[in-house]
Amino acid sequence: MYPNQFVKLKVLESHIENEQEIIDDVAVITPISDELATKELLKSKGDELVYHTIHENIILEIRRDVSLRRFDYNEHQV
Numbered sequence: 001m002y003p004n005q006f007v008k009l010k011v012l013e014s015h016i017e018n019e020q021e022i023i024d025d026v027a028v029i030t031p032i033s034d035e036l037a038t039k040e041l042l043k044s045k046g047d048e049l050v051y052h053t054i055h056e057n058i059i060l061e062i063r064r065d066v067s068l069r070r071f072d073y074n075e076h077q078v
Contacts, residue, residue: 002028002053006037009058011047016062023058 013025032040032050041050051058 002031004052004054006032006034006040006050006052008032008040008044008048008050011049019062021060021062023060026058 008029008031009023009026010029011023011026014021014023016022029048037050037052044050049058049060
């Protein structure tokens with residue numbers, strides 16, 4: 001339908017397997033030009049994503065939030 005290009009998708013159904021989200025069903029929102037793909041990806045929220053149709057399957061790596069602690073150098077000097 002949209003060969004070899006970026007599309008904005010709405011995830012309708014997915015499941016989790018081995019720290020990956022496997023997308024089972026999507027709805028195409030709109031095709032996106034290569035020039036606008038990054039901008040659209042950064043604007044995507046929730047169940048929307050930008051993906052390239054060269055990939056047959058949509059598999060997303062799940063990242064866990066890493067807590068960052070502020071280290072005060074002066075406080076830890078001996």
